[in-house]
Amino acid sequence: MTFDLVVIGAGPGGFDAAVEAANLGLSVALVERDFLGGTCLNRGCIPTKLWLGATSSIEELHNQARMKVASGEVTVDFAGLQGRVQKHLGATRKAMAMQLKKLGVELVEGTGRLSGDHRVTVVTADGEQTLDYKKLVVATGSKPIFFPGLEPDGECVLDSDMFLAMESMPKSLIVVGAGFIGLEMAQVAHRFGCTITVVDAMDRVAPLEDPEVSKALASMFKRWKWDIRLEERVAGVRTRDGRAELTFQTGDKLTADKALVAVGRGPVTQGIGLEEAGIELLFNQIQVDDYLMAAPDIYAIGDANGHIQLAHAASHQAHYVARHAAGRIEGPYACPPVPSVLYGAPEAMRVGMMENEAFLADFDSTEVSTAQLAANPMAQAHAATQGFVKVVWSGGRVVGVTAVGHDVSRLVTPAAMIVQQGWTADDTHSIIFAHPSLDESLLAALTAERKKVQ
Amino acid sequence: MTFDLVVIGAGPGGFDAAVEAANLGLSVALVERDFLGGTCLNRGCIPTKLWLGATSSIEELHNQARMKVASGEVTVDFAGLQGRVQKHLGATRKAMAMQLKKLGVELVEGTGRLSGDHRVTVVTADGEQTLDYKKLVVATGSKPIFFPGLEPDGECVLDSDMFLAMESMPKSLIVVGAGFIGLEMAQVAHRFGCTITVVDAMDRVAPLEDPEVSKALASMFKRWKWDIRLEERVAGVRTRDGRAELTFQTGDKLTADKALVAVGRGPVTQGIGLEEAGIELLFNQIQVDDYLMAAPDIYAIGDANGHIQLAHAASHQAHYVARHAAGRIEGPYACPPVPSVLYGAPEAMRVGMMENEAFLADFDSTEVSTAQLAANPMAQAHAATQGFVKVVWSGGRVVGVTAVGHDVSRLVTPAAMIVQQGWTADDTHSIIFAHPSLDESLLAALTAERKKVQ
Secondary structure (H helix, E strand, C coil): CEEEEEEECCCHHHHHHHHHHHHCCCCEEEEECCCCCHHHHHHCHHHHHHHHHHCHHHHHHHHHHHCCCEEEEEEECHHHHHHHHHHHHHHHHHHHHHHHHHHCCEEEEEEEEEEECCEEEEEECCEEEEEEEEEEEECCCEEECCCCCCCCCCCCEECHHHHHCCCCCCCEEEEECCCHHHHHHHHHHHHCCCEEEEECCCCCCCCCCCHHHHHHHHHHHHHCCCEEECCCCEEEEEEECCEEEEEECCCCEEEECEEEECCCEEECCCCCCCHHHCCCEECCEECCCCCCEEECCEEECHHHHCCCCCHHHHHHHHHHHHHHHCCCCCCCCCCCCCCEEECCCCEEEEEECCHHHHHHHCCCCEEEEEEEHHHCHHHHHCCCCCEEEEEEEECCEEEEEEEEECCHHHHHHHHHHHHHHCCCHHHHHHCCCCCCCCCHHHHHHHHCCCEECC | CEEEEEEECCCHHHHHHHHHHHHCCCCEEEEECCCCCHHHHHHCHHHHHHHHHHCHHHHHHHHHHHCCCEEEEEEECHHHHHHHHHHHHHHHHHHHHHHHHHHCCEEEEEEEEEEECCEEEEEECCEEEEEEEEEEEECCCEEECCCCCCCCCCCCEECHHHHHCCCCCCCEEEEECCCHHHHHHHHHHHHCCCEEEEECCCCCCCCCCCHHHHHHHHHHHHHCCCEEECCCCEEEEEEECCEEEEEECCCCEEEECEEEECCCEEECCCCCCCHHHCCCEECCEECCCCCCEEECCEEECHHHHCCCCCHHHHHHHHHHHHHHHCCCCCCCCCCCCCCEEECCCCEEEEEECCHHHHHHHCCCCEEEEEEEHHHCHHHHHCCCCCEEEEEEEECCEEEEEEEEECCHHHHHHHHHHHHHHCCCHHHHHHCCCCCCCCCHHHHHHHHCCCEECC
């Protein structure tokens, strides 16, 4: 048979595309060489959040203890936590498999490659299987990348996959790369009492965020006695005498029980026949048009097309391509503002443009308005008052919201709506913000005095 | 001098009205007989949230311990907590006073009453002071009310004011009234190890909410071994031999260290010259027109007009009357959907219509779609998976959202926007929900299969 849609990769993008297409009545095959759920579920967002959730009482207790309100001790059993994580992942994969079965999606377990005109060949445990398709979705995702000298060895030098698979938490950790992935994992290690050193070649932590967010994060991490080494170039990291040894380009060295290398992720696009099928790759990223098409009848979504490396961006693209493949929509893909979130305590969030981006787009009319979390009763209640919410305006409309501090991830959906809808000052009172709530810090930022960006 | 605006009552409504009016250039006097911030800050929402925040690690630890992931013990020092609460309230009041000063608002400390044509007389510590006004805002708020036999005695029978002022937490507590106020305070007491009995004459806890929310809450509280006595009529509560003794109409008795009576709140509208000024009261509530006016040049907002007893509703009304008094707007008051939230763990939230309300408004087109929190990774991460999000549709548009469970208060602002904007199914993908987030449970409910309400 010829499937209406074949999807390669069952991460958030591929899985959602398969489900949505099946819901729309298409016949669908989904090819996955590893686990349902992809990196996000199995080696990324979800395990990290389970770690953060399981240890959140440690941080809450710590904050209240600092105020002399609470005392005590919380011990998290790392092996028990890892067991629970695996149990949760297994249950989630099982539920996903059942959903596919219920919808009649054929799950083909193996490595797929484009093998000819409208054809995919899958190498399975039982030999090769051929799938003919009318439309194809390539959703092969991404994997950790490394600069030379930073390759993980699986012993003391780990990538994020290996870090999440550890059997015990080290007593000391070097994190190379101060992006969200490294910072979330470092937060968890910190809660287990691990000594943290963060190294980055850039001049700030969270270098993709607003510089004031980076500054606030660094200030909080320094209060935790993290050693933060910025603008430092790493020559290499290796295992030596059972420990991780990092060598700077200056020749200086650092050692710790483990090193986590989290310097970035790159698309998984090699060796699966993409270029042979006429698909253009640039820095390994699949080049797509306004319809997320990489070649006739071939879509590419998620991390593989390199647009935005976030699960929810992939899912949103999946929703579009499924409907486009099913003939339900015809126009080009419109991408709403994509929220990004650093979880933990502190958290950080951003939707839309940062101050500097808005200023570059329009010198004349960029303004910012800011509210400090210290004025918010919920931040006070959790004794975590450092941080702020910043609204970026252009031409009198909200074009971006960024925040850092306690629980600011809860601002991300309202902010996504406000940015998408381009609110003006007059829209601010079109809804009622609950009192007391951290959400009011967003209202406070929206109504605060605006300062022109210069 | 004649003030452009005089405001009686410096709770969330009155304070915000004074600030907004001063911001708009009006000369303003604000009369308060007690503390800046009113009930909400001093004897209501804020102290309760500080209690909940300070004790949240207890609940987080408990949940993870149940999963055998964490162990340990957290002790919250109640006296220390009360000290911190008082410090926070004092600092907040001080900041509010400074804001008034900066804006040139005259704060008059004393009890105000309407004493003649466009005139308010305030009884202050230094004698009477007369304030002439062009416009008046009555924002006198509310206070706990009691049925006969349930009056607090300040010894073992307490109202919420007295409960929040306690010096130590009792070992056992009877809560009369299973509304949000009683349930939040009972949650805190539970975290301190207090044995809880909840008594209500209605057939469910949180009787103003969706019956399924009541059911879910009761189920969670029962897991905590709370004794929940529903459809039980109380004849009286009194202090006897140093304990609280509750007598049912059947003659049965219950005793505990303390009893908290939280059966409702009523407007503060007596003895301040309202009726003499031609203002109509109905069940003590000030009757207002579509412009929130109770008489020519006299507005009444917040709990005093009895529309909605929530601080943020008062603030929103305040924003309107200040602008209306300043001549900035002319049309009638439009009230967006007012969110209501039960804080703690579990939480509950609601915006807009409940299923039964929508059904009564339109028999033909009411539908509901529901998502269980168990499917959400953040609920899983916090080992708190009981609960759900329910979306109520009418005529193909969202008219209400209600939820119960872990951290669902974070859905309240997106839900307020969605209900206010009357989203259709097509709007669901106009924004991107961050993954993973509890917010996705709202997306899941929005996109779940709809069932017609019959």
